[in-house]
Amino acid sequence: MSSPLFSSKLRKTRSYSNSGSTNLKTLLNKNEQSCDTSPKVKRAVLESLKSRSWNRYPEAESSLLNELVAAYAGVAADQIALGAGAASLLGNLLNYFAINGWQIIFPEPSYAYFNHHCKAYNIPYVSWVLDGELQYDIENLPELTEKTVLFIVSPNNPVGNTIPEDKLRFLLKKYPKTRIILDAVYQEYGKNNFTPLINEYENLLVLRSFSKAFPAAGLRLGYLCGQARVISQYKKLVLPYSINHFSQSYAIKLLSTPDFLETELLNIEKTMVLRTQLYNKLLNEFNASQLRVFPSEGNFLLIQFASKGYFNDVTIELDKCNIEVLNTSNHKKLEYSIRVSIGSENEMKLFYQCIKQTFKNGTNDDH
Incomplete structure (x- = not known):
């Protein structure tokens, strides 16, 4: 028998998907917006697409x-x-730097795609492990060289932590030959906008997206920001015609409609209010022997349960309530945890009541 086409490492790697169940009514597992694009905007996009x-x-x-x-x-x-x-x-960035022999560093726990992509493509990497409070600690940072690319996620998914501006500037200044790529797709929900720093530091690239701050996850449009001569080189790595007719029509309509942008800014503010409300409710209702909720600057909260029993009972109850969240227990340091997306006010009430009811019913923290 001939050798398998794909490596044993790839065959052992799980498919990267978070599809959820179409039978569940409340989807709080992908950090999407709960409300869809308005019919008015959809009609305008379709008219543009037809032309x-x-x-x-x-x-x-x-x-x-x-x-x-x-x-x-x-x-x-x-x-x-x-x-x-x-x-x-x-x-594209991971593949380019790996092929050219750069050391790749990314944080853990963080965006699962980093780990998945590197395993699937057999790319070696080094972890920058967050500290005990799940924060960025420069003391824990692996050694950086002139041929290192450091990925930083801020706000960091699924934790919600961010890197302070002074720490980011320190790294950019101290290691001018190190490429620092800041994944900031949740930036609209955070306190800091680091995108303007590209004008000060040539070694900085900032990644942004339309999937989180807009009701446009189906748009599939992201963008990379950096100094012009760096971006001109990156564009050589991109397949031509990759932004299809629908994505172009949709994005142009969204960004050229002032009323839409104003509405979305208000929706972002509402999401941040709901995030704070849920965080405070969980913080005040439960103690450390039951669960821990982490501060977040994303459109989600990370909740870690004190035991396997609590975790199992809560996930069973959420399933009964037809609520889908993301199980993050496979991440380093995140045993018995879930990430819940911030949805509508009613969805947040339903989620909170489900968690509260689980502990009210009594849980078996021994199993």
């Missing part, structure tokens, strides 16, 4: 879309590169 020639490839680089995205991000049009989702941009 395009579907038999032709989309524009390789849409100048209008580039300008609109750049204006939204507060950078120049030649300082961004578009991609079919932030993960595709990350994949």
Whole structure:
């Protein structure tokens, strides 16, 4: 028998998916927005889409879309590169640096795609493990060299922690030859916007997305920000025509409609209020012998239960309540934990009542 086409490491790697169940009514597992794009905007997008020639490839680089995205991000049009989702941009970067022999460092626990992609492509990497409070600690940072690329996620999924600006600036200044790539797809929900720092530091790239702050996860559009001469080189790694007609029509409509943008900014503020409310309720209702909820600057909260029994009982109860959350227990340091997306006010009430009812019923913390 001939050798298998794919390596044993790839065959052992689980598929990267978080599809959830279509039978569950309350989906709080993917950090999507709960409310869909309005019918008015959808109709306008469809009209725009109908006017395009579907038999032709989309524009390789849409100048209008580039300008609109750049204006939204507060950078120049030649300082961004578009991609079919932030993960595709990350994949390009990981592959390029790995092929060229760079040391790759990323935080743990953090975005599961890093670990998955590196295992699937047999890419060696080093972990920057968060401290006991799940914060970035420079004392724990592996040694950086002139051929190191350091990925930092801030706000960090699934934890919700961020890197302080003074620490980020310290790293950028001390290691000017090290490439630092900041995954900031949850930036709109945090306190800091680090994108303008690209004008100060050539070794900084900032990754952004439309999947979290807008009701546009189906849009599949991400963008990378950096100094113009760095971005011009990165664009050589991108497949042409990767932003399809639908994505271009959708994004152009969203970004050129002031009312839509104003509404979404209000929705972001509402999400942040609901996040704080849920955090405070969990903090005040439960003690450390039951669960721990972590502060977050994303559109989600991480909850870690004190025992396997509590974790099992809560996940069973959530299933009974038709609520889907993300099980994050396979992450380093996150045993018996879940990540819940911040949804609508009613969804947050339902989630909280479900957690509260589980402990009210009594849990078996021995199993």
